[in-house]
Amino acid sequence: MYHDPDLHPAPAPLPAATHGMGISTLRVGLIGLGTVGLGTLELLARQAALVARRAGRPVAVTQVAVRNVARARSLVPAGVAVHADPLALATDPSVDVLVEVAGGTTGALQWVQAALAAGKPVVTANKALLAEHGPALAALARAHGTPLLCEAAVAGCIPVLKALAEGLAGNRILALQGIVNGTSNYILSRMQDAGLDFSAALAEAQALGYAEADPALDVGGGDAAHKLAVLASLAWGVPVPLAHIAVQGIAHLQAADAAAAALLGGRLRLLARAEPLGTLLCAHPQAEPDTPPEALRLSVQPVLVAQAEPLAAVHGVRNAVQITGDACGPVLLTGAGAGAGPTASAVVADLVDLARGHTARAHAWAASQQGQPAASAPLAAEPHLLRVPLDHADERAARSLLPAVLAALEAAGVPLLRLQRLAHGGRLHWLLRTRACSAAAVQAAAAQIATLPGVAGPCTALPVLGTLADLV
Ligand SMILES: NC(=O)C1=CN([C@@H]2O[C@H](COP(=O)(O)OP(=O)(O)OC[C@H]3O[C@@H](n4cnc5c(N)ncnc54)[C@H](O)[C@@H]3O)[C@@H](O)[C@H]2O)C=CC1
Numbered sequence: 001m002y003h004d005p006d007l008h009p010a011p012a013p014l015p016a017a018t019h020g021m022g023i024s025t026l027r028v029g030l031i032g033l034g035t036v037g038l039g040t041l042e043l044l045a046r047q048a049a050l051v052a053r054r055a056g057r058p059v060a061v062t063q064v065a066v067r068n069v070a071r072a073r074s075l076v077p078a079g080v081a082v083h084a085d086p087l088a089l090a091t092d093p094s095v096d097v098l099v100e101v102a103g104g105t106t107g108a109l110q111w112v113q114a115a116l117a118a119g120k121p122v123v124t125a126n127k128a129l130l131a132e133h134g135p136a137l138a139a140l141a142r143a144h145g146t147p148l149l150c151e152a153a154v155a156g157c158i159p160v161l162k163a164l165a166e167g168l169a170g171n172r173i174l175a176l177q178g179i180v181n182g183t184s185n186y187i188l189s190r191m192q193d194a195g196l197d198f199s200a201a202l203a204e205a206q207a208l209g210y211a212e213a214d215p216a217l218d219v220g221g222g223d224a225a226h227k228l229a230v231l232a233s234l235a236w237g238v239p240v241p242l243a244h245i246a247v248q249g250i251a252h253l254q255a256a257d258a259a260a261a262a263l264l265g266g267r268l269r270l271l272a273r274a275e276p277l278g279t280l281l282c283a284h285p286q287a288e289p290d291t292p293p294e295a296l297r298l299s300v301q302p303v304l305v306a307q308a309e310p311l312a313a314v315h316g317v318r319n320a321v322q323i324t325g326d327a328c329g330p331v332l333l334t335g336a337g338a339g340a341g342p343t344a345s346a347v348v349a350d351l352v353d354l355a356r357g358h359t360a361r362a363h364a365w366a367a368s369q370q371g372q373p374a375a376s377a378p379l380a381a382e383p384h385l386l387r388v389p390l391d392h393a394d395e396r397a398a399r400s401l402l403p404a405v406l407a408a409l410e411a412a413g414v415p416l417l418r419l420q421r422l423a424h425g426g427r428l429h430w431l432l433r434t435r436a437c438s439a440a441a442v443q444a445a446a447a448q449i450a451t452l453p454g455v456a457g458p459c460t461a462l463p464v465l466g467t468l469a470d471l472v
């Protein structure tokens with residue numbers, strides 16, 4: 001049970017409800033019966049004996065609340081009550097734990113608040129809710145001594161919140177970076193490996209149950225930003241407003257970008273990255289260990305990742321989070337980032353911890369939502385790739401454009417490292433690789449170059465992580 005030593009007595013496992021022959025069952029009320037809800041229902045049923053042994057008591061879904069009651073009745077076993085009113089379920093005294101896996105932030109906020117206020121623990125997979133309403137929910141959880149657990153909200157099955165709050169609790173965190181949106185990684189992998197176009201790859205991800213109800217959250221980078229806000233809060237113990245995260249999605253990437261990545265020996269990845277300003281200062285032995293960072297540099301953006309980097313080897317729906325601690329160094333956690341089974345795995349792990357009375361990370365998360373956010377730091381200078389699509393497949397015409405392209409780079413203060421050519425889609429593209437420079441400078445150069453006669457529309461600018469093969 002969530003335990004605030006200032007407000008509450010020592011933690012105890014959840015009170016046992018007695019069922020049948022005196023066997024106490026943790027009675028779960030589930031809101032939402034889509035990909036994650038059905039996955040959770042199915043996993044709890046399939047692993048009932050194993051979960052009961054590990055939790056010390058049976059854990060069973062006893063009630064569900066859904067939009068379509070008739071459909072739900074055909075999906076749940078006999079004995080599971082089906083309701084149309086999630087709010088009633090959230091406060092029903094015969095429900096021990098609320099599992100919110102419906103999504104959205106309006107209804108979900110109301111239901112989760114009602115459950116917490118009624119002293120009912122909550123498990124949620126809803127990162128949008130946590131990122132948008134974290135401080136209010138944490139205040140309620142603290143006030144009522146009620147745990148809110150949310151492992152499934154970040155990186156699918158990967159126990160990354162547990163790692164941050166518990167396994168790495170002795171470290172100052174120096175940096176976080178990772179792939180935290182399964183849909184985007186699936187799309188980028190399919191574009192590069194199978195030559196699919198963006199829409200076909202997105203349709204596959206939706207059919208597999210990876211995407212949000214509104215897939216713009218996935219491909220626009222919003223979902224990864226929600227997850228980064230939760231991760232960075234836990235890592236540095238401060239609230240992280242979404243407005244502090246620089247967000248760019250993948251919807252503008254084209255098949256030619258995947259071809260450029262392949263030519264250069266890299267992979268396109270949507271990376272979520274966070275680091276405190278003045279990492280070395282934060283790690284200084286004389287720095288107060290628990291001092292919150294003055295500023296956090298936070299971004300979600302597509303990046304060209306060199307093949308030798310561990311994140312380049314994370315394909316398809318897989319996610320990975322690399323956490324660098326001052327004592328442990330880099331730790332890489334990887335696994336399926338979306339889908340019914342992997343997400344249910346994390347929901348069930350939270351339920352088992354609740355049954356055991358082990359809710360250390362609920363405490364850590366609630367504590368992280370208090371106080372003032374750190375300031376927002378500008379993005380770091382780093383090498384970039386700029387792809388310039390040309391009107392022609394004709395080499396001589398392409399060369400004639402070069403002086404104007406290079407002048408635009410120079411005017412924006414972007415230092416050129418290497419110039420290459422890509423033939424793709426019946427046209428030539430210039431691939432301009434830069435030395436470290438600001439994203440703003442590259443974007444300014446890209447905007448200027450796109451206006452030149454002979455350039456075929458917008459240019460793509462991508463930061464480059466690691467050393468591409470030809471520079472090793
Ligand atoms: N699909 C995935 O792989 C993952 C999803 N999540 C999160 O889990 C949550 C659920 O996601 P999915 O299962 O994919 O969504 P989904 O769209 O497949 O299912 C949502 C279910 O909730 C129900 N629902 C929505 N609003 C409702 C309301 N007002 N009253 C009653 N029922 C309502 C819908 O009818 C649907 O059955 C979201 O917060 C999502 O971000 C988290 C990790 C992975």
Ligand SMILES: N[C@@H](CC=O)C(=O)O
Nearest residue numbers: 181182183211212338
């Ligand atoms: N839409 C999300 C689902 C899991 O959080 C994703 O693709 O990662």
